Amino acid sequence: MILYIAEKPALARAIAAVLPKPQYKDKGFIRLANGDVVSWCIGHLLEQAEPQDYNPDYKRWQTTHLPIVPQKWQLKVRKSAEQQLNVLKKLLKQADSLVHAGDPDREGQLLVDEVLAYCGVSGARLATTQRLLISDLNPPAVKRALNQLKPNKDFVPLSTSALARSRADWLYGLNMTRAYTLQGQKAGYKGVLSVGRVQTPLLGLVVRRDQEIANFVSKPFYQVVAELETADKQRFTALWQPSAACAPWQDEEGRVLLKALAEKVQQKISGQPAIVSKLQHKDAKQAAPLPYNLSALQIDAAKRFSMTAQQVLDSCQQLYERHKLITYPRSDSRYLPKEQLKQAVKVCDAIAANDPDLAAAVQEANTKLISKAWNDSKVEAHHAIIPTEKRLPLTRLSVAEQRLYQLIARQYLAQFYPPFCYSDAMVELTIAGGCFIAKARTEKAAGWKQLFRRDNIAEPLDKQADPAMQQAALPPLQQGQQLLCTASQLLEKHTQPPQAFTDASLLAAMTGISRYVKDEAVRKILRDTDGLGTDATRAGIIELLFKRGFLQRKGKQINATDTGKALIAAVPAQASLPDMTARWEAALNAICQREQSYQAFMQPLIAELSQLVHQAASVTPSGLPQQNTRQWRGSKSPATAKRGGGRRKAGNRATTKRN
Structure with a gap:
């Protein structure tokens, strides 16, 4: 029996749709006519254990406990995912061979790999596990992907990199959040002062911009x-x-x-x-602008339609999973594999059928033209966001979905126009x-x-x-x-003051964060990597800063609140600048390329964390609002609920967890 493990039910259904029929659907899996089975995760079935899972004393936040560094890392089953994990455990025991069908990114690789490890799959079976990379849920694309399976062991460095990032963000976010929240309590503040590897430098960017505007004198x-x-x-x-x-x-x-x-x-x-x-x-x-990756799409949608990054991501997930009108939306790539040229005519025909407003544009497109977007060397796990061959009238979509489809379609069609x-x-x-x-x-x-x-x-x-x-x-x-x-x-x-950040300019700043860095070596790293955060996490990071009360909107402008300003004033400069993120990303990319080990990344990070926690204990934040804000209660610390670097995927919709 072959067991296909998809990341989410929608992907599992897309895989099963092109495999032998008739099929039998049961709770948590689909059995195919030939006896093979397609099952799924519901996003992350497992999550990092809480501090109190390592030591009950850690449930109470105390400076003397910090830094908390697990000697042996633990994962625990998410309560809402326990039933599905039990289904997978049984199926894994019955399976002769396995196919990993996580999303085509770093997090998707880890998500299924950690389930296989947690369920005790033997090394021999892991060695023969295959990787299925799907970025388009329509049947023709899924069939093509099934004919291009790769050894899952080739993706071990990707999984190791994701694991290192997840644990590093846990360590940094949890310890720094506890440290500064405790110091905030000494100043009479009742809320949580969350600190994260990406969220805090992003907040620092807004705080410094606000200060520049406030101190600006026109000449x-x-x-x-x-x-x-x-x-x-x-x-x-x-x-x-x-x-x-x-x-x-x-x-x-x-x-x-x-x-x-x-x-x-x-x-x-x-x-x-x-x-x-x-x-x-x-x-x-x-030349024509390249097709969109997620950040470029979010920036354009913010400029033209005043959509937030999260609204764009949510609508794109619907276009991808529910309507199957676009390819994988969390892509950080703006390039396409040359193999995809074979589908260009069908994709263009689908655009014309779906959107009459673009029918004339399709007529004038020349699919024999090959733009610079078609570059195999620049395509890794996933490619740019483009329309699929699916035909569905746009009138059946929400206004936001229609607008985004039109943006994506137009950018794709531009590849078939002369310069x-x-x-x-x-x-x-x-x-x-x-x-x-x-x-x-x-x-x-x-x-x-x-x-x-x-x-x-x-x-x-x-x-x-x-x-x-x-x-x-x-x-x-x-x-x-x-x-x-x-x-x-x-x-x-x-002379004019710098403009306050908006959704569009803040996203642009995250993707082009090197512009705000003085150290040339760090600037180079940030230019060569994803910038601040990743395409998959940026929307969630921005929303988290609003939820924490660190950012606020005034019309289209985004400004820091008094709480946000006080936090940035309290943390050391290295915590509010993107330099540390740059070093992390360089190391994580080196792990992906087999150029650096997991331990070589984690050991210096833990040493630096000890110094930062010690430094926090000597700082009492000033300027914090004294109103009695809602205080966190419960067994799960806010630092682990929202922290510093990846994303939790739940149900059919992936949501940001950390950063």
């Missing part, structure tokens, strides 16, 4: 615009570029702060000849000894951008260009040509 700066005319009366403008001699009167971004200096330039150039000192023309192409082609022109002029520059961009072929313009969501041509420098077109010019500066303008502008 005026000045620009000079020259109005130019050719001999045949064609006109354009150019922007003054201050020379090195102006540096004493400029800020760090090169803006001129001294009005008198700008006024002097303005007065000098009016009515003077302007010599074309440099000309540049460059034809260029811009956007344009020509950039730049002219440098010398006027009264000063340098002035004008730029223009001329569109030559809309390419993939026409796909977005239909819905008025095209990106600006040049988001970085100063409006005073960028214009639609420049007249024909020649180097050395003399023009006339007919007039000049002095523009007074004011």
